[in-house]
Amino acid sequence: MTAPTLRVAPAGFGFGSRRSARLIERNLYVYKHGWLVILSGFFEPLFYLLGIGFGLGSLIGTINGPAGQPISYQLFVAPALLTTAAMNGAINESTFNFFFKLNYNKTFASILATPLSPGDIALGELGWALIRGGLYALGFMAVMGLFGLVVTPWVVLAVPAALLVGFAFGAVGMAATSFMTTWQDFDLIQLVVLPLFLFSGTFYPVDAYPDALRVIVQLTPLYQGVDLIRSLAVGAISPILLFHVAYLALMGIAGLAVTSRRIDLLLLK
Amino acid sequence: MIALPRTNSTVGRVFEHRFLQYRRTFRASIFSSFLSPALFLTAMGVGLGSYVSSSAVSSLGGVSYLAFLAPGLLAATAMQSASFEATFPIMGGLVWNKIFHAMYATPISPRDIALGNLAWIAARLTFIAAVFTLIIVLFGAAASPLVVLAIPAAVLTGLAFAAPIAAFAATQRTPDRFSNIFRFGITPLFLFSGTFFPLTSLPAFLQPLAWLTPLYHGVALTRGLSLGTIVNDPAFALVHLVALLAFIAAGTWALLVTMERRLVRG
Amino acid sequence: MPEHPSEPLIHARELTKRFGTFTAVDSIDFDVARGESFGFLGPNGAGKTSTMRMIGSVSPISAGTLRVMGMDPATEGSRIRARVGVVPQQDTLDNELTVRENLVIYGRYFGLARAEIGRRADELLEFAQLTERAGDQVEPLSGGMKRRLTIARSLINEPELLLLDEPTTGLDPQARHLLWDRLYRLKQRGVTLVLTTHYMDEAEQLCDRLVVMDKARIVAEGSPRELIERYSTREVAELRFGPDVAEGLDGRLEGIAQRVEHLPDRVLLYADDGEAAASAVHQRGLKPETVLVRRSSLEDVFLRLTGRSLIE
Structure with missing residues (x-):
């Protein structure tokens, strides 16, 4: 009897291949029938901008921006809404939806019978989520422009920054999903995502916290994205932004590394 | 382990089925029932609330932002939970596991199935609203003992959504349209029905529209009860209550029709 | 490679x-x-x-x-x-x-x-x-x-x-x-x-x-042909008896066919000449309710190999 032969993941954190692009093709076919679904995704952050930024913002005067300068609440919260939308989109796609597709959706079982590997599927789906996220980010920027919230050319970089946030959370979400066995396990993801969404300097400055707590918040992942995109939106460029970028990039790479080591074992039963 | 309520009425048996299903997954709802309102109140009520300008406080009726927000979130949470319970589980019972068809093959009637499901949703809402109200009190955000009545007010708010949405869900064969209900119905209502800011901040032409939505009436009731201001204008409170009951009655009637039609036609 | x-x-x-x-x-x-x-x-x-x-x-x-x-x-x-x-x-x-x-x-x-x-x-x-x-x-x-x-x-x-x-x-x-x-x-x-x-x-x-x-x-x-030849006979006679008769069949069909299988609902007689086996049953005074003579199939092979029917 020979030793059990397991699929060997390629060395390093590389997984997926050019074949991943075919998953994106499939999604384009699907959305050819239902492009309204994609369009409707633009509305959620828009509603939040109107409701929280302008509605709730009317109760709030100015607020301190990234460099300590007073800015309108709309300008403060809009970049954060862009960031959280990027995070939520990527997390939904890489956790619930990915788990559902691979465990319950027969379509993905049929794709596994082709030369595409689970890694290809993971990367393709993540890529599609990012493409969609990029479209939403562009749409959101246009809305910000309409409301007079574009105040610096640096804001253009908020779109790739939103993609970076999506990549970081999508990759980690996928890594987390590779450890999930039942739907119940996804409570844990909510347990992490909701506090991040509420407390990462999204709706009010982290100055509101006592110093020790503030430092902890400043080390959490969503804060990196919020501060990065907000700084770009107000043109407060500083070296700390490079730290944010490096943090998010490393987080994404680490997520992919874990995913690539686990995904085949997990899906090829 | 939660004890199983035993009952012999046919509506009760449908309720029992939903309860048994829930018992297997209730760990998930513990999180959303307890933790998520506490986190929301901390971040939005306490954290963001500290940035509400003193000049704005008068538009809130002279209370803290936390006290203003908390009962609004209670009603909004009831709306969200009820809407969820009225979509996927209803369509699922008709399409995915076809359990309602199986029930219909027994002495249970379509009417029992419709009412049993609404009764189940009411029970879920009662639990969620009670926990949320307890948290409001623990945050010191309730100004009146009448806050206890905010629990039934929140349940009615939820049912005002659950009944018509379930009526719609009973006509669907795929969940595709549900995301539009949430995206273009529930989310805007959550944001624009006076939960986070007084309606007077909305453009004047939009304000009458709010009257047409159950959440506006629900928030008016829960907030009036939590702040104790309801006693100042009981007639107005009655109008809100009647509005909610009208939504529930119309929705229930529609659900009886669509459930019957769906089960009879197969 | x-x-x-x-x-x-x-x-x-x-x-x-x-x-x-x-x-x-x-x-x-x-x-x-x-x-x-x-x-x-x-x-x-x-x-x-x-x-x-x-x-x-x-x-x-x-x-x-x-x-x-x-x-x-x-x-x-x-x-x-x-x-x-x-x-x-x-x-x-x-x-x-x-x-x-x-x-x-x-x-x-x-x-x-x-x-x-x-x-x-x-x-x-x-x-x-x-x-x-x-x-x-x-x-x-x-x-x-x-x-x-x-x-x-x-x-x-x-x-x-x-x-x-x-x-x-x-x-x-x-x-x-x-x-x-x-x-x-x-x-x-x-x-x-x-x-x-x-x-x-x-x-x-x-x-x-x-x-x-x-x-x-x-x-x-x-x-398929080899398996049938190896594990079965050319023909099979399927006999169905009323519930009372089926109880008391023990041993009464011995020797009629090369192999006899008792299934819950019927008895199978494996023989190269199924008709002959069926008439031998009648000669012993047994009255099956129905008799069907057919060619052996893989079902019979499976029954022989595992003692169970394929579709149960």
């Missing part, structure tokens, strides 16, 4: 699949030659599907050796899958796409050029008799149509090896015969077919050679 011309298309030795402590496939050996039509016959749970998934390189083997087209599924799964077509037990069509789009996108998964896929898709729609439904959504199609579309889809990469897991289970007789006809044409074209089934008529129709699986192991191997 180049494939040696004389090497079998599939080569398995001591092939084993375990899920935790459960052994789904227990050290089986078999070879499938190019162009052959090979079947796994056995009841549900015998390990057929697990074996098919290992051959399809979507399920890692737990022990033993498996080579498909000269390649190791553990390291060259993607290259193997590129040359294999799979028809899974349950249709796995993409319900979000139309009939034709299902074929086109599947071709894209294999990296085929669009023009080439377009040509093949039209041919396959014709082959599957679905040309008129090309633009329709998949969901409302009948079971037989979905099955044919699944088979058409599995052919988009012009596979050398087609894996069919229970291809006609759940179809009505007419749809089954249509499907058998399509599969027979593929066989004529030289496609190697490997299929699982628990229908003996299907195995007899389609398989040049088959193995009988039971409880994770292979219990016999040969052509």
Whole structure:
């Protein structure tokens, strides 16, 4: 009897291949029938901008921006809404939806019978989520422009920054999903995502916290994205932004590394 | 382990089925029932609330932002939970596991199935609203003992959504349209029905529209009860209550029709 | 790795699949030659599907050796899958796409050029008799149509090896015969077919050679004819007795046939001359309610090998 032969993941954190692009093709076919679904995704952050930024913002005067300068609440919260939308989109796609597709959706079982590997599927789906996220980010920027919230050319970089946030959370979400066995396990993801969404300097400055707590918040992942995109939106460029970028990039790479080591074992039963 | 309520009425048996299903997954709802309102109140009520300008406080009726927000979130949470319970589980019972068809093959009637499901949703809402109200009190955000009545007010708010949405869900064969209900119905209502800011901040032409939505009436009731201001204008409170009951009655009637039609036609 | 011309298309030795402590496939050996039509016959749970998934390189083997087209599924799964077509037990069509789009996108998964896929898709729609439904959504199609579309889809990469897991289970007789006809044409074209089934008529129709699986192991191997000759008689007389008579039959049928099988609902007499056996029963004063004399089938082979009926 020979030793059990397991699929060997390629060395390093590389997984997926050019074949991943075919998953994106499939999604384009699907959305050819239902492009309204994609369009409707633009509305959620828009509603939040109107409701929280302008509605709730009317109760709030100015607020301190990234460099300590007073800015309108709309300008403060809009970049954060862009960031959280990027995070939520990527997390939904890489956790619930990915788990559902691979465990319950027969379509993905049929794709596994082709030369595409689970890694290809993971990367393709993540890529599609990012493409969609990029479209939403562009749409959101246009809305910000309409409301007079574009105040610096640096804001253009908020779109790739939103993609970076999506990549970081999508990759980690996928890594987390590779450890999930039942739907119940996804409570844990909510347990992490909701506090991040509420407390990462999204709706009010982290100055509101006592110093020790503030430092902890400043080390959490969503804060990196919020501060990065907000700084770009107000043109407060500083070296700390490079730290944010490096943090998010490393987080994404680490997520992919874990995913690539686990995904085949997990899906090829 | 939660004890199983035993009952012999046919509506009760449908309720029992939903309860048994829930018992297997209730760990998930513990999180959303307890933790998520506490986190929301901390971040939005306490954290963001500290940035509400003193000049704005008068538009809130002279209370803290936390006290203003908390009962609004209670009603909004009831709306969200009820809407969820009225979509996927209803369509699922008709399409995915076809359990309602199986029930219909027994002495249970379509009417029992419709009412049993609404009764189940009411029970879920009662639990969620009670926990949320307890948290409001623990945050010191309730100004009146009448806050206890905010629990039934929140349940009615939820049912005002659950009944018509379930009526719609009973006509669907795929969940595709549900995301539009949430995206273009529930989310805007959550944001624009006076939960986070007084309606007077909305453009004047939009304000009458709010009257047409159950959440506006629900928030008016829960907030009036939590702040104790309801006693100042009981007639107005009655109008809100009647509005909610009208939504529930119309929705229930529609659900009886669509459930019957769906089960009879197969 | 180049494939040696004389090497079998599939080569398995001591092939084993375990899920935790459960052994789904227990050290089986078999070879499938190019162009052959090979079947796994056995009841549900015998390990057929697990074996098919290992051959399809979507399920890692737990022990033993498996080579498909000269390649190791553990390291060259993607290259193997590129040359294999799979028809899974349950249709796995993409319900979000139309009939034709299902074929086109599947071709894209294999990296085929669009023009080439377009040509093949039209041919396959014709082959599957679905040309008129090309633009329709998949969901409302009948079971037989979905099955044919699944088979058409599995052919988009012009596979050398087609894996069919229970291809006609759940179809009505007419749809089954249509499907058998399509599969027979593929066989004529030289496609190697490997299929699982628990229908003996299907195995007899389609398989040049088959193995009988039971409880994770292979219990016999040969052509349908060989297996019947080896493990059964030429004919079988099926007798049904009333419930009272059946109780007291013990020993009263001894010696009439080469072998007697008592099933819950009937008694089988294995004999080369079934009619003679049936009349011998009457001569002993026994009055069966019905008598049916038929040729032996793989069902009888299976009963002999396992002591159980295939479809229980």
